[in-house]
Amino acid sequence: MRAMTQIDTQRISRLEKLLYRMEAQVACLAWVFQELSGMPGPVFEMGLGHGRTFSHLRRYLPGRDIYVFDRAVNSYPDCTPQADHIILGELAATLPAAAARFAGQVVLAHSDVGSFSQEHNSAMAGLVSAHLAPALAEGALVLSDLPITVPGTTRLPLPPGAREDRYYIYRFSRR
Ligand SMILES: C[S@@+](CC[C@H](N)C(=O)[O-])C[C@H]1O[C@@H](n2cnc3c(N)ncnc32)[C@H](O)[C@@H]1O
Structure with missing residues (x-):
């Protein structure tokens, strides 16, 4: 994988920042979708928001159980998951509980x-x-808009089409 070159974040506009983040998000998700073929298991979507990335996950990972997290449901009606796949509340409370519930399963x-x-x-x-770590299956992928340090994960290079530091990909291993 070879990512696009680093950008000078001081010299770009807010609009360009948004564009580059979206660009990186789409490129990273496309890469992840390929990697996940042959890896059954549920998906966590932390930050349902308006449901744009949920709609993307649902479209490209058909048949997967996608559990979404947010404080409140504020998504487009056609991008709102079924109630039993929505985990509502503060992430500080919901993530530890969900990580215990789905221990070792999330891909x-x-x-x-x-x-x-x-x-x-x-x-x-x-x-x-x-x-997050207790939820993850061996080889699970973690995609994040922020740099994170989940124990057991290694940062991966970004795929083509994603500019450096606009998104982050990690792979988890217990070994
Ligand atoms: C950038 S938006 C998500 C955008 C969404 N993925 C989309 O494509 O529409 C971030 C979301 O994270 C949620 N959020 C932020 N902090 C949170 C917290 N501590 N607990 C639960 N949800 C939180 C916000 O309510 C917001 O909906």
């Missing part, structure tokens, strides 16, 4: 819980880093 965790606040982002990165 893809997509974390998209960042915002414009650095304080929020560092709290979210800490939370996901601290509580």
